[in-house]
Amino acid sequence: MFLALVAFETARTPTRIDAVLREKGVTGLEELVDTLDEDQVIECKNKAEKLHGRGIFAVMRGQSLYPDMLIHKEKASAPVLFCYGNDQLLNAEGIGMCGSRAVSELGMSAAVACGEEVSSRGLSVISGYAKGVDTATHLAALRSGGSTVIVLAEGFDHFRVKKVFTDHFDLERLLVLSQFPPGQPWHAHAAMARNKVIFGMGRALVVVEAGERGGTLAAGEGAIRMGRPVLVLNFGKDTPPGNRLLLDKGGYPVDNRESLGRILDKRPRRQDASQLSLPV
Structure with a gap:
């Protein structure tokens, strides 16, 4: 945890942190400690103790728990992850899901x-x-006995368990993670x-639902560029404009829950991060 905080205090940006970890691993961060003054070292140590006391831990590129799926073309856009919950979910098979905050009734269902x-x-x-x-x-995952990974758009200092999660916040089936330093507030660019x-x-x-601009559309486009299969809900005449754009760019249409199930049932078991085809 201490070295994760040192990374943001010294190298500062994810790109620079990733370069240090890629070249020298954790040893590179240990060398950066010497560039801090005494007050900065004390501050990082105190912060690390407080985070540890809350059950928060850090995972960095090159460590055994770090999800190699996040390394694309030898680079990791999130080389440091602050985590809370079940660490086994870092490398469990999962499906990303995104959509509008102002979701329609149809989209919510x-x-x-x-x-x-x-x-x-x-x-x-x-x-x-x-x-x-x-x-x-x-909540659908937790209520049905499944697991979920919550990816924050801010640092852990700003994380709170939302009221609607109170009865379902089971740390055995849940992982909260943030790629940002603990004190960073929410910003639109961080959400992206x-x-x-x-x-x-x-x-x-x-x-699920994407507008003709905004974060959900950008996420779908980014996933397509990375080579991830993008499964786009098709509501017929009610299909949102962003969904139509993603379908035109190579997204796979999903007409109902049964068709999603059929696609998921045909998925290959993960062998390594390079085998990402999802037959449809």
Whole structure:
């Protein structure tokens, strides 16, 4: 934990932190400790103790728990992950899910159905903890006895268990993670960066509702560029404009929960991060 905090205090940006870890591993961060003054070292140590006391731990690129799925073309956009909950979910098979905060009634029902379909197959639901689709998919997983990964768009100092999660917040079946330093507040650009972890950790990305611009559309486009299968809900005449755009760009249409189930049932078991095809 201490070295994870040192990474943000010294190298500062994910790109620079990743370069240090890629070249020298944790040893590179140990060398950076010497560039801090005494007050900075004390501050990092005190912060590490407080986070540890809350049950929060850190995982960095190169360590055994770090999910290699997040390394793309030798680079990791989130080389440090602060985590709370079941660490086994870092490398469990999962499906990313995203959609609008201002989700329609139809989209909300679909989000719940998708979360249940994913969970029923022993896959973890990976989403972003925002209201609307994200919350619906997390809760669908937990209520059906499955597991979920909550990917924050801010640091852990700003994390609170939402009231709707109170009865279902089971740390055996849940992992909360943040790629940001603990004190960082929510920013739109951070939410965009957070989405890379959602579709990076997942075997595929399910898009429930996407507008013609915004974070959900950008997540779908990013997943397509990375080579992740993007499963886009098709509501016929009610299909949102962003969903139509993603279908035109190579997303796979999902017409109902049964069709999603059929796609998931045909998935290959994960062997390594390079085998990501999902036959449809």
